[in-house]
Amino acid sequence: MINKLTVDKIMEATDIVEVIGEFVVLKKRGANYVGLSPFTNEKTPSFTVSPVKGIFKDFSTGKGGSAVTFLMEHEKFSYPEALKWLAKKYGIEVEETQEAPENREAENHRESLLIVTGYASKFFHESLLQTDEGKAIGLSYYRERGFNDATIKKFELGYSPEQRNAFSEKAVKDGYLPEFLLETGLSVRWEEGPLNDRYRGRVIFPIHSPTGRVIAFGGRTLKKDKNVAKYVNSPESEIYHKSNVLYGFHLAKKAIREKDLCYLVEGYADVISLHQAGIENVVASSGTSLTVEQVKIVSRQTKKLTILYDGDSAGVKAAIRGLSLLYKESFNIKVVLFPEGNDPDSYVRSLGSSKFIDFIDRASKGLVEFYISIIDEKELADPLKKIKVSDDLAEIISNHPDDYFRSSYVKQVAERLRIDERAYLSVVNKAFVKKFTTKERPRLETPEVEEVEKPNVQQLAKEESELLYPGMGQEKEIIRLLLTYGNQIINWDGIANTYIGPFMIAELNDIEFEYPVYKAFVADYLKEVEKGNLPEETYFINHSNKQIADITITLLLSLYELSPNWYEMHQIHTSDETKNMKATILNAIFHLKKQKVGVILKNIQKQLQETKGPEDEEILLSQFLHMKKVQKTIADYLGIVITE
Structure with missing residues (x-):
C-alpha cells in the first residue's frame, strides 16, 4: 500500500487542469475550464474542470471526481496506478509499505x-x-x-x-x-x-x-x-517541518485560487489583520526566507505572488536574488515595500481594506524594477559596489526564460548603471544559456471513442426521483448551501460567531430527509459536527460513499456559467445570494419545512377520510389544525399565501 503521507503529498501537488490537459483540450471559461468529453464523441463541450475545487464533471455521461478519478475512468488505472502516475509527473517519491x-x-x-x-x-x-x-x-x-x-x-x-x-x-x-x-x-x-x-x-x-x-x-x-x-x-x-508550512494557508487557499494571487507577509498578525479586513489570499513565511517547499505550496493555487515587506530596502534587495529563481517556475512576482514604521498589520488597520489594496496595486513592482528603484547613487560611485549591483541584476534577469523580458530589462539596467547595453546583454545571455536546457515533454494521445446513441440516463433518473421524492428540490438546495457556505461564520442580529453548517443542521433537526443520498449526506454532516469537526467540500468530494461524492461534484459544478460581461451585453441583473446570506439560508430552510408540512397535512387528510371512530377523528383534527398553524407561520415568513 502507498502510505497516507505520500498520498497527501501527491494530492496537494496535483494540478487538475494540468493533468486533464494531457488528455483533453481545455479552454478557460470564467473560473472554470471546459472541453469536449473524452468519454463520448460530442460536438458541444459539456466537460467542465474546476481548478478552484480540484474536480471535474462530465455532464454528458455523469462522470466526475478528482484527478485520480479521471485517470481511473479514462486510462482504466487502478487507484494505486493513478497515484503512481501523478507521483511520477510531479516528482514525488512513492513510499510503498505492506500493511504490517x-x-x-x-x-x-x-x-x-x-x-x-x-x-x-x-x-x-x-x-x-x-x-x-x-x-x-x-x-x-x-x-x-x-x-x-x-x-x-x-x-x-x-x-x-x-x-x-x-x-x-x-x-x-x-x-x-x-x-x-x-x-x-x-x-x-x-x-x-x-x-x-x-x-x-x-x-x-x-x-x-x-x-x-x-x-x-x-x-x-x-x-x-x-x-x-x-x-x-x-x-x-x-x-x-517549518520549511514546508505557510501560516494561514489552510484558510487562504480558496481565496488564492479565486483571486489568482497570493500575498506573502512575514508575521502571524499580518495574516490575521488582513483576513479580518476581508483580504484572505494571504499567507506568512513566519520569518524565514521562502523555501522551495513553500513555493510549491503556493504554485498549486496560483503563479502570481506579491511579497509585502516591512523591512528596510537593503534586506529586501538581499532576498530578491533568491526570489528570481521563481521565474523558472513561470511565477509573476512583485514586491511592495511599506512606508517606514509600517507593516501590513498596521497599514491595513490605518487605511482600511479598499485603500490598502489600492496602495498595493500602485506600489507593487517587479523584482528588477524594484531593485533598480532602490539603487543608491553612492553604490554607483563605488566601482566594487557597482559591480556587485550589476552582477546581482544579471543573475536576476538571467533566471527569466523569456527573451523579450531579458532584453527589455537589460536596456533599463544599462541605462541606470551607465554601462554598455550590448556587452551587458552578452553577460546575461551567457548566464541564461548555462541555466536553461529545453526538454520536450511527451504528450499522451487521447484514445478514439465511438459515437454511441444512448438515452439521457440522467434526465430519466431525475424524473423518476422527482416522482418518488417530491421534495427532492428543497432537500437538494439544503445540501448545496451546506457545501457552499457551511464553513462561513454567521454575524446576524441575535446570532453571532456561529458557523452556517451547524446552524442549518440544528434548525433542521426535526426534519426527516426523504431522498436517500441527501439523507445520508445530512446524517454524515451531523455526525462530523457532533465530533467537533466542520466538514468542508473536500471531505465530501473524496467521500467513501460514491453517491455522496457524485452529488457533491454535481452540486459544486454547473454546466452553465454567466460570462463576466453578461450585464454589459444584456443589461439584465442576476441576483447574488451572498448579498443577504440570512435570507438565502432561512428561505431554504423554511421552503423545505413548508414542503414537509404540506406532505404531513395531505397524510392527515387522507387518514381523516379513512377513519371511522370519533376519537381518532378528533385527534387527527387536532393534529391537522396544529400543522395548519405551523404552515401559516412559515407562509408568513416567506411572504406567500396558502390557497389550498
Whole structure:
C-alpha cells in the first residue's frame, strides 16, 4: 500500500487542469475550464474542470471526481496506478509499505501527535476565553491588536496560563502520554524532573497543515524582559517541518485560487489583520526566507505572488536574488515595500481594506524594477559596489526564460548603471544559456471513442426521483448551501460567531430527509459536527460513499456559467445570494419545512377520510389544525399565501 503521507503529498501537488490537459483540450471559461468529453464523441463541450475545487464533471455521461478519478475512468488505472502516475509527473517519491503491524503503528503514532496538538489548541483557546487570567492578559492583548471575536475564533487563538505546568498536568490527567507532549514540544523536561509547559504565560498562535489540522504553535510573550525570547515556536517533529508550512494557508487557499494571487507577509498578525479586513489570499513565511517547499505550496493555487515587506530596502534587495529563481517556475512576482514604521498589520488597520489594496496595486513592482528603484547613487560611485549591483541584476534577469523580458530589462539596467547595453546583454545571455536546457515533454494521445446513441440516463433518473421524492428540490438546495457556505461564520442580529453548517443542521433537526443520498449526506454532516469537526467540500468530494461524492461534484459544478460581461451585453441583473446570506439560508430552510408540512397535512387528510371512530377523528383534527398553524407561520415568513 502507498502510505497516507505520500498520498497527501501527491494530492496537494496535483494540478487538475494540468493533468486533464494531457488528455483533453481545455479552454478557460470564467473560473472554470471546459472541453469536449473524452468519454463520448460530442460536438458541444459539456466537460467542465474546476481548478478552484480540484474536480471535474462530465455532464454528458455523469462522470466526475478528482484527478485520480479521471485517470481511473479514462486510462482504466487502478487507484494505486493513478497515484503512481501523478507521483511520477510531479516528482514525488512513492513510499510503498505492506500493511504490517509496525506500519499501522507508525501511522497511529503520527495520528496520536496530531490528536495531542488538536487537544492543546482547544485547551489554549478555552484558557483564553473562559479563565480570568486568559481574559485579563491574553484577550486584552488581542483586543489591543484590534482582533474581534470572529477572528479570534477563526484562527483558534489562545493563551497558555502562567502556571508552570497548567497544560501538561491537565493533559496527562486527561490520558495524553508524556512522550507525545514532549515530542510535539508542548512540554519540556529537564533531566528527570516533572513536565513543564513550553508556552506558559504566552499568547498562542496555532499553526495548521494545508488540510486544517493543528501541527504546531507559536507563542508570544507579553513581558518586557529583554532576556525572555519574544517568540517561542514548536520544534521540528514528525508532523511539523517549518520549511514546508505557510501560516494561514489552510484558510487562504480558496481565496488564492479565486483571486489568482497570493500575498506573502512575514508575521502571524499580518495574516490575521488582513483576513479580518476581508483580504484572505494571504499567507506568512513566519520569518524565514521562502523555501522551495513553500513555493510549491503556493504554485498549486496560483503563479502570481506579491511579497509585502516591512523591512528596510537593503534586506529586501538581499532576498530578491533568491526570489528570481521563481521565474523558472513561470511565477509573476512583485514586491511592495511599506512606508517606514509600517507593516501590513498596521497599514491595513490605518487605511482600511479598499485603500490598502489600492496602495498595493500602485506600489507593487517587479523584482528588477524594484531593485533598480532602490539603487543608491553612492553604490554607483563605488566601482566594487557597482559591480556587485550589476552582477546581482544579471543573475536576476538571467533566471527569466523569456527573451523579450531579458532584453527589455537589460536596456533599463544599462541605462541606470551607465554601462554598455550590448556587452551587458552578452553577460546575461551567457548566464541564461548555462541555466536553461529545453526538454520536450511527451504528450499522451487521447484514445478514439465511438459515437454511441444512448438515452439521457440522467434526465430519466431525475424524473423518476422527482416522482418518488417530491421534495427532492428543497432537500437538494439544503445540501448545496451546506457545501457552499457551511464553513462561513454567521454575524446576524441575535446570532453571532456561529458557523452556517451547524446552524442549518440544528434548525433542521426535526426534519426527516426523504431522498436517500441527501439523507445520508445530512446524517454524515451531523455526525462530523457532533465530533467537533466542520466538514468542508473536500471531505465530501473524496467521500467513501460514491453517491455522496457524485452529488457533491454535481452540486459544486454547473454546466452553465454567466460570462463576466453578461450585464454589459444584456443589461439584465442576476441576483447574488451572498448579498443577504440570512435570507438565502432561512428561505431554504423554511421552503423545505413548508414542503414537509404540506406532505404531513395531505397524510392527515387522507387518514381523516379513512377513519371511522370519533376519537381518532378528533385527534387527527387536532393534529391537522396544529400543522395548519405551523404552515401559516412559515407562509408568513416567506411572504406567500396558502390557497389550498
